Amino acid sequence: MIEEQRSQWGSKLGFILAASGSAIGLGNIWRFPYTTGENGGAAFVLVYLICVVVIGIPVLIAELSLGRHTQRNPVGAIKTIVPKGAWKILGYLGVITGIVILSYYSIVAGWTIGYIVKTFTHTTSDFGQFIADPKSEFGYFIVFLGLTMLVVLGGVKEGIERWSKILMPLLFLILLGLILFAITLPGAEAGIKFYLSPDFSKITGKTILAALGQAFFSLSLGMGAMITYGSYIPKNTNLITSATTVALSDTLIAIMAGLVIFPALFAAGMSPAQGPGLVFNVLPQIFSQMPAGTIVGVFFFILLAIAALTSSISLLEVGVAWAVDELKLTRTKATLALGFAAFIIGIPSAMSQGYSSFFSNLHLLGKTGFLDIVDFLFGSFALTFGGLILSIFIGWKWGSAKASDEIMYGLDKNYKPVLKIWSFLIRFVCPVVIFFVLLNIFEIF
Ligand code: TRP
Numbered sequence: 001m002i003e004e005q006r007s008q009w010g011s012k013l014g015f016i017l018a019a020s021g022s023a024i025g026l027g028n029i030w031r032f033p034y035t036t037g038e039n040g041g042a043a044f045v046l047v048y049l050i051c052v053v054v055i056g057i058p059v060l061i062a063e064l065s066l067g068r069h070t071q072r073n074p075v076g077a078i079k080t081i082v083p084k085g086a087w088k089i090l091g092y093l094g095v096i097t098g099i100v101i102l103s104y105y106s107i108v109a110g111w112t113i114g115y116i117v118k119t120f121t122h123t124t125s126d127f128g129q130f131i132a133d134p135k136s137e138f139g140y141f142i143v144f145l146g147l148t149m150l151v152v153l154g155g156v157k158e159g160i161e162r163w164s165k166i167l168m169p170l171l172f173l174i175l176l177g178l179i180l181f182a183i184t185l186p187g188a189e190a191g192i193k194f195y196l197s198p199d200f201s202k203i204t205g206k207t208i209l210a211a212l213g214q215a216f217f218s219l220s221l222g223m224g225a226m227i228t229y230g231s232y233i234p235k236n237t238n239l240i241t242s243a244t245t246v247a248l249s250d251t252l253i254a255i256m257a258g259l260v261i262f263p264a265l266f267a268a269g270m271s272p273a274q275g276p277g278l279v280f281n282v283l284p285q286i287f288s289q290m291p292a293g294t295i296v297g298v299f300f301f302i303l304l305a306i307a308a309l310t311s312s313i314s315l316l317e318v319g320v321a322w323a324v325d326e327l328k329l330t331r332t333k334a335t336l337a338l339g340f341a342a343f344i345i346g347i348p349s350a351m352s353q354g355y356s357s358f359f360s361n362l363h364l365l366g367k368t369g370f371l372d373i374v375d376f377l378f379g380s381f382a383l384t385f386g387g388l389i390l391s392i393f394i395g396w397k398w399g400s401a402k403a404s405d406e407i408m409y410g411l412d413k414n415y416k417p418v419l420k421i422w423s424f425l426i427r428f429v430c431p432v433v434i435f436f437v438l439l440n441i442f443e444i445f
Contacts, residue, residue: 008232015233016242018310020168022225023250025311026108027218029304030279031379032254033261037272039210040202041194045258047208051215052251055433058425059221059387060243061407062394067230068239069406073321074224077231081398090389094224095319097386099338100378101223102315103346104371106148109308110140111280112301119287119297127280132354141350142343144305148312149339152320153332167310168249171303175256178300181290182263191266195258205440212437213380218250222383222390225314228321236410240418260286276372316342349374365441381441388434395427 009015036044070077075091082088114136117123131137182188216222233239261279264286265272274281287297316338323334352359352370359370367373394403400423407419 008234012234012237012242015229015237016245017168019220019226019229019242019246020249021307021310022220022229022314023218023246023311024168024171024253025308026105026112026304027214027311028250028254029257029307030108030276031217032214033258034274034276034278035210035214036195036258037262037265037278038275039207040199041262041272042196042198043200043202044207044211045195045255046198047203047211048214049251051208051212052219052247054425055212055387055430056215056219056221057243057247058422058430059216059391060219060226060247061239061422062391062403062426063221063224063226064230064233064239064243065403065406066394066398067227068233068235068237069403071231072227073231073325074227074318075322076325077224077227078393081393087393087397090386090393091224091322093382093386094222094227095322097223097378097382098225098315098318099342100345100374100382102145102148102312102342104349104374104379105308105312105315106145106342107137107141107346107350107371108276109144109305109312110137110142112305112308113144114140115280115284116298116301116305119284119294119301122294127277128354131277134351134355137350137353137355141346144308144312145339145343145346147309148316149335151309151313152316152335152339167303167306171253171307172256174296174300174303175253175260177296178260178286179256182260182267182286185264185267185289187267187269188263189266191262191264192259194266194272195262205437209384209437209440210380212434213376213384216383216387217379218254219247220311220314222386224318224386228318229314231321238411239407240411240415240422276375381438384434384438388431388438391426391430391434395423395431400427 009018032048036048066077066081070080072080073091074094075088078088078091111131114130118125118130183192220226230239233242257279261282262272265278265282268282268285270282270285272278283300284297287293287300290296316335319338320331320334323329323338324331327334329337348356348359349371352362352372354360361368362370362373364373365376367376394400403426404419404423407422408415
């Protein structure tokens, strides 16, 4: 299928739903709780909220404005602004990062699909056994990646937008129900305290890096996904209110997920610092104690899998938009080639959950196991680094004045002061803060 005219979202609401669909996913319900658990709880949550407001929202507005202005994928967008020079490498980095994140994102999403089945059939094997079994590990991985490719093949409006429409409200409602149940469990108070009453002595450079990385991951920033989604926005969309709506709904869902997980976790006497398995160990506990737990559990994991799907398609769409625009591949060829690449890259991650002791015990930068290491390098570091270069590119190279003109399009004068604040944040605060936070990786700071 060759797209002659660049497609657009069907409506403003359609765009907001699709962008929220990209943002809301495993990042909120799987990654946010276990990262919070590893980084000491409430203090991390506070730093995270600050990162979303001070860095996340400005970078989100910046990505959307560059996308809408150029109507291109990240590589093409950068080339439109600066035809020559090294800046476009940032676009390639985005394409690669998207495919690598997709590789392990699909594995974790596969666990979710597996848990639909497990909950339904009351299979009792524990999480560790489940993910160490290569049959289920690879089977569900391939199913999820295949679904992602199918939706991306369908294109923007039919594929992506349609899926996002009913899902968000449903996910919200089921989380609300689960919170009410979890906080009334005996022993839940300790979890609420861990999650909401900050111990500031726990904030270190590493905490801040983890919080910033999580903000980029959760808001789908730093690799051009929002440039790509922005390229399909009609001109008359208000970028400031859209970005704020997306960021707030994403943050709300993450905070709600924590309110389910931590009370239940402490009620069951489990450790908060158990890493990526956290929610998969805790959630079945909740469902097994709940009235009608099987139904609720099955329904929850179905919603989570769909939320993951509306996110994973944006990871793949970036590379597909690039291959279609720049390499002139058909959408079908681009999707098949990049999906296959994600599968190959995902193999060691899939084997790193107990099946292959080599990949499971690999140790780097304080992370153990191939999946965790790749998540740190691409899901935290590459996104944060991408955000640094992107804020310099948009704030200084393209220039915040030109970007502001794009953002102001169709808005009234009252937005002028807001844009002044945005310019200041994107030119000074974002680059400087991100730079210092990144130094942590090398333990310089
Ligand atoms: N934000 C999604 C989540 O929280 C994951 C995701 C989708 C993403 N697209 C992205 C992360 C682009 C980084 C960049 O589950």
